[in-house]
Amino acid sequence: MVKVDKVRPDLYRIETPLPRNPLKYVNSYVIKSSKPLIIDTSFNLDVCYLEFIRALREIGVDFRRADYFITHLHADHLGLAGRLTKEVFMSSIDSEIASKIIDDISMWKKVIEYFVMNGLPQEDAEKIISLHPAIRYLSKVDFHNVDDRETLEYGDYSLQAVLTPGHTPGHMCLYDEDKKIIFSGDHILFDITPNITYWEGREALEEYLKSLDKIYQLDIEVTLPGHRSFKGDIRRRIFEIKEHHTKRLREVINSLKNGMKTAWQIAPSITWELKYDKWDDIPVIQKWFIIGETIAHLQYLEKKKIIAREIIDGLVYYSLT
Numbered sequence: 001m002v003k004v005d006k007v008r009p010d011l012y013r014i015e016t017p018l019p020r021n022p023l024k025y026v027n028s029y030v031i032k033s034s035k036p037l038i039i040d041t042s043f044n045l046d047v048c049y050l051e052f053i054r055a056l057r058e059i060g061v062d063f064r065r066a067d068y069f070i071t072h073l074h075a076d077h078l079g080l081a082g083r084l085t086k087e088v089f090m091s092s093i094d095s096e097i098a099s100k101i102i103d104d105i106s107m108w109k110k111v112i113e114y115f116v117m118n119g120l121p122q123e124d125a126e127k128i129i130s131l132h133p134a135i136r137y138l139s140k141v142d143f144h145n146v147d148d149r150e151t152l153e154y155g156d157y158s159l160q161a162v163l164t165p166g167h168t169p170g171h172m173c174l175y176d177e178d179k180k181i182i183f184s185g186d187h188i189l190f191d192i193t194p195n196i197t198y199w200e201g202r203e204a205l206e207e208y209l210k211s212l213d214k215i216y217q218l219d220i221e222v223t224l225p226g227h228r229s230f231k232g233d234i235r236r237r238i239f240e241i242k243e244h245h246t247k248r249l250r251e252v253i254n255s256l257k258n259g260m261k262t263a264w265q266i267a268p269s270i271t272w273e274l275k276y277d278k279w280d281d282i283p284v285i286q287k288w289f290i291i292g293e294t295i296a297h298l299q300y301l302e303k304k305k306i307i308a309r310e311i312i313d314g315l316v317y318y319s320l321t
């Protein structure tokens, strides 16, 4: 059941359940004004649609008259938008990738091929197209590009878009400097750590850590994240997330001490926050996220020249330098 909370005057949170998804819920935020703003939606599923509309009715906002800002292209945030509106505000970087994902499945095939080169078994790779939420739960929508530092005004709220690449290449937060409020999307979460994965042509982890520093410098009293609870000190959380990645990088280095390995071979020796006892019990889609995250950490170490990468018989191997 969807839940509605009043966060501040004219500011509401909608918590929409995500069926059969380990994230469980996504937070959308609504600013009530003559022109309402809705920040993030949920999956393109009938159940999400009906619940979302019901929540907006409870708040007293007509979804047809609202503007929509989407923090990043993931389907749990962007997915439903195409059913609610014709056009959404999003960064140009994520808009471009989302358009490609929606229109052309071949972009996926390239990523899947790269994961197979990193050791993902072919039989698992073939299941990804039908399992991946980004492919299943997106809807078609037009994009109005928002620039870094551009300000959006809604009622009493003056929101500056802050480009925070990492979780996705064009992730954006919204910051109200006077009210010291940040809508952090999936850049900073409190109960879980944001997934940092491989993106073609990007340095995801390096970019992510820089984006954490960018937010650290802001004066923030209230953080409104894309998932779960929003009670916590953002600077402490940034510190914890950085520690988490440092630990993971250490685990990757340790696993390479006894010789070269593929990302797939390294992944089981990393501590993952999952409820499975054995590596073999982990569902394919979770293994997909795990291998993506492992590659992102390997890429970071490779750039720092701590490890080297070579291709042998079509497989990517990593070793300590």
Ligand SMILES: [Zn+2]
Residues within 6 Å of the ligand: 026, 074, 076, 077, 186, 226, 227
């Ligand atoms: Zn999300």
